[in-house]
Amino acid sequence: MAASLQLPAQISPPEFALSPALPHQIGGAEVWALPVIPADAEGDSIALGPGAEEAGEFFGLDLLGLLEAQKATGRTGEVITVPVVHDDVRVLMFIGVGEQSVTDYRRAGAALARAAKDRASVASSVTAIAPDEALGAFVVGAMLGSFGFHWRSSGAVEAPVARIVLAGTTDEDADDELARALAAGGAGWRSRFLASVPSNLKTPAWLAEQAVEFAEAAGLDVTIWDEQRLAEEGFGGVLAVGAASVSPPRLIRLDYSPPGATKKTPTVVLVGKGITFDTGGLDIKPPAGMLSMKRDMSGGAAVLATMAALRDVQCPVRVIGLVPAAENAIGGAAMRPGDVIRHYGGRTSEVNNTDAEGRLVLADAMAYAVAELKPDVLVDIATLTGAMKVALGQGTGGYFANNEALAGMLADASSSSGELLWRMPLVADYEERVSSRIADGDNSAGGAQAITAALYLQHFAGDVPWAHIDFASIAEAPAERHEWTQGPTGFGPRLLLAWLGSEDPLEGIA
Secondary structure, three states: OHHHOOOOOOOOOOEEEEOOOOHHHOOOOOEEEEEEEOOOOOOOOOEEOOOHHHHHHHHOOOHHHHHHHOOOOOOOOOEEEEEOOOOOOOEEEEEEOOOOOHHHHHHHHHHHHHHOOOOOEEEEOHHHHOOOOHHHHHHHHHHHHOOOOOOOOOOOOOOOOOEEEEOOOOOOOHHHHHHHHHHHHHHHHHHHHHHHOOOOOOOHHHHHHHHHHHHHHHOOEEEEEOHHHHHHHOOHHHHHHHOOOOOOOEEEEEEEOOOOOOOOOOEEEEEEOEEEEEOOOOOOOOHHHHOOHHHOOHHHHHHHHHHHHOOOOOOOOEEEEEEEEEEEOOOOOOOOOOOEEEOOOOOEEEOOOOOOOHHHHHHHHHHHHHHHHOOOEEEEEEOOOHHHHHHHOOOOEEEEEOOHHHHHHHHHHHHHHOOOEEEOOOOHHHHHHHOOOOOOEEOOOOOOHHHHHHHHHHOOOOOOOEEEEEOOOOOEEOOOEOOEOOEEOOOOHHHHHHHHOOOOOOOOOO
16 A cells, blocks of 8 residues: 555755845845844843844834834744835844854744745844854754645645845855755754654655665665565564564665775764654554654654765765664564564574564664674664653653763764753663573663663674664654754754764764
């Protein structure tokens, strides 16, 4: 049935352009968007940014008085719209920029994008007063705040603003900053899209087809393992998880090499969980627990989207992305509680919970990476445990690391990207919980489940500097908030690109 399905055309993010001119000097814009700065500590009035004086004169309006009458505060993301009558311009928008941090500008961009939906074009001077890196954050926010997904016969209900001109831009580095922002925002959009596709289309084979398309567009090498090759080479975890599904599993590999790479160029391997739907298996989830399980491949989506953007952020190291993809279904061939499976390389796991399937597929890919790819750094990313949501709520992901320098790199990338992480401990005293009386490991240790899941995976990392990102806590946004749109968040690519696109992603990692 999946082969007969055809996804309708989807909306695209806004286009962006840079201009040194202010909005009143740019012809054809339907909306002029101007920044509003909050009152200072002395209680002075709000202030308006570049282009406001000219706009007030153009329309004969006392803009500051008008905003004060509407009790504008300039807080981050506040949007006040003023309809105007002109041949081209229809609306003035006033966008609060708060304390003018990078985060404030990311949120301001998202607020503008939501307010400007279905408009043809915006000329915005909001970034004309932006500090370093804030122009890029504004663009990312505007892109991701515009995201939408639909499968309606009548088409999308609303469309993003088609074009945003960043007016008053005179910084000579703005072109590079915009290019990197488009890469990061586009990767976030792509990851969010993949996670939004329903699982009656999104099978492991479909996900592999998307990877092939990404690879062709980005100049990556691609390798796909089908179920026969997986069996021949001993990927027991992926095969066991996907055994009951009519859609057989896949292993996806994408390879990126920077220009001028040599044998001495270090290698990073990214592994992303690709469970295209998770029923829980024979340890079946309750109905409410399955409603968002089409996005249980969000870790895999993050890896695919990141790989497709590495060239755009000028990543200086070799990167290999692995996505073990399977559907955890129910049927006569399903793995059972108590089964023992053999992973790539020989390590065995006792399956004491079929709903702890993500670590089984990650384990295969990690073991393959360590044995065959000899990485300098290994990072896995997954929607792995509900315990992470209990620990951190729905605004922050968790991560574990066995290397302090790598942990610091990810912390820095989290701060700069806006995809927030909190470091969790690898508690050695819990190690006995992931042991099994009959196998090398137990896939479902009781208690401290996010930590024990990380301890289970650590056995497959060997001596390689390794980090495990569990973002089950922030994989789904319950409501529109800043750059997050309701539904799958597409978390991960901005974080990974901020790290891998830095000058030396492996600095200090030994």
